[in-house]
Amino acid sequence: MDSSTDQLERSLLIATLDSLDTPHHLGPAIASAAAKSSETLVIALLSPLFELRHVQQGSQDVLARTGKSLVTPISRTDRWDDVQQLLTYVYVQATKVAQDNGRILMDVTVLLRGCEQPLPADLADGMDICFLVQGDNNIPSLPLSIRTLPQTVLPSGNRVSIVAAPDPSQSSVEALYPVVALGGTFDHLHAGHKILLSMGAWITERKLIVGVTDDLLLRKKTHRDLLEPFSVRVEKSRSFLQLFRSDLEYELAALTDVYGPTGWDPDIQALVVSKETLPGAAAIGKERARKSLPALQTFVIDVISPDSEKLDHEDAELLRQTKMSSTFIREWIAKNHDVEKNANT
Template identity: 30%
Template sequence: MALIKSVHSTTRSFLDFATKVYVESSKIKNFPDTRILLRNTGGRSSSHDVPLLHSVQEIYTDSSLPFADVTSYLKNWIFVPSEPVMHQLPYSLMANSWSQESVLQSPSITDVLNTYHHVVLGGTFDRLHVGHKVLLMESAMRANAFVTVGVTDGHMNHKKTLPELLQPCGNRIQDVYEFLHDVKPWVAHKDIIVPITDPFGPSITEADMGCIVVSQETRKGGAAVNKRRLEKDLNELDIHEIQIISDDHHGAHEEDKISSSSQRMRLLGSLLCPPEPDPKLPKVPYVIGLTGGIASGKTSVCRRLEKLGAGVIDCDKLGHLAYLPGTDAFQDVVKEFGTDIVGDDGHINRKALGAKVFADKSRLTVLNQIVWPAIARKARELISQYANEGRPVCILDAAVLLEAHWDDFTHEIWSCIIPKKEAMQRIMDRDKLSEDTALQRIESQMSNEDRVQRSHVVLCTYWQPEYTQQQCCHFDIF
């Protein structure tokens, strides 16, 4: 936790300085999560017995005073539970800032910010980054009593990049609350940090609001809010716009601004949560269960992992072998679905069988109960074979890995995801199916969201092949 002293007046100069601190500190590798405390800024002073929700580990200050004097000063307006480590701010953060004396000077009238009883803003607030902090900080600086925050939920998130990797709405609301509580506790009220499923939320219902804080890209949204407020005979809100903060280190497929979308993209191919060791599983080979919906790009990922040295077990191919003529599964499938699914060559015609089962989930369940156990037996045999060969890593490529409970004999679960619209286009192009049929195939499977919730690693083949390769190369297990 990094803390910076605030000043008694709400000034543009301090806002510019604080913004600079957030932006510059975000560029420093391993710099602690930063909070610029506004507890003695504007309106009401805060009692020292209101503790921070995050422990104070470090204090970064521009003060040249001795450590004891700084901590004594801080304890007058925040609760410091233990002796933190104090640092002088890096020079890059202090350029064009004040001296200790100038902080105490009275600000000019033109430098004082307009403040409001009640300020409103909205956003996704996924994994709070510097852009979010600046947005929330300015809202807190301009508010004397309340900050209402709308946090997007439901269909509002469907068009986001990699919405499956969004934190749950409750987690995002809690992060916003904790940030506001730390920097200016009397404007943080849990009951007015709320999920929203439309672009307006409470911004068009509360009469005492005076200001909406927006980013450059959501300014039109602020204007739309005012239009709706006027239609409801409510006052127009002053609109204060935050500048977009550029990302100097964005990747080729990422946005050139600091964004949650880029942060989610950087999670691809990384370990989202550590797998729990299972003493029943042999250590070699290390089995990765790779799953994903139709047209998600699992095959291309398998090829890349195979080139890195992994053995691959294709459960789709094992499915073909599971009901070859002469097997028990063949007899059971024909008995259940009719002799018209058998082709002229004596084998089961997969397209004819697929037409029957994809249109009726109950029929698909019956087929799976026949075929899945046979596939699992063959997969285990191949894993044992790789173990005898000394192959260190094995990929179990299975679209229905989770539904069939084959993850019981894997060490990790990896999922390939792709936007539904892209998956539909791939299916129509590849299989020459209609849009309705393509959608039916997708919706007959487990959703991306459900797969991601149970995955240790998530991959996405939506972008260029080299980006997929980059995701596959994150690990040293090969």
């Protein structure tokens, strides 16, 4: 294996997790991989905790093996906060490094996979390198296309090995919901969007409905001329979701009002929103009640909010320094376009 590498365009980082604790030990490897990548970084986190199988009770427990330890797949809704915090940490670590290096448009993607869910063979397509993490000896069998990529081992922080074995869930919340809905603009798809989409797919059993704001509702946005067309925003969102979980059905619909399909579809059981869009969730609840539609279980993405209390001080400060905003991206594009224009005149 190579011990060093020059600047690369497209990189893959693979690491394993044995708990849902914030993976601070991966911080150095994530930062190094992000610094070495100029266009794309895909981070694949593998763990038995991410298996898609339902947790059974008593003697029917489904166990997955990691090294010498047996780990039970988790209830995806019970560990909602842990998973969104984990995703946020990884995205922020990589995105902050990319932004510090002026690579505002660098594409960072984080995948969560069970050890028995093989990574897609085409994930290696166009990749320049596969990064691994020092001391990570639990990597499961990888597709040949990934195994034959050039490999570099990156340094790790102190790894605390805690095998998570959560107690059987006593929650009244379902482990997965058949049909889940969420919405957003998804312009210049960034880490904040991907966390929202990932968490929606995370708790879905069969179908995820994604409302994508129609072009007509975006006329007052800053730098409107730099907004991606509706078709582009839909395609990028769909491509990301297919990579994150290819087993689900995805319906991407135009949002022309606050409700979208949640305003009329009785076959939706759960809604995923950000903390900032909670008023929209309340409006949807009232509309469904008015139409005698079943109430929705609401799940909130609140870790990425500026005033989040779910991150420790250092992680919260790093989040505040990291700009996960379509407006910021459009402003950056406009500024750089002006600089290039002035340089050519």
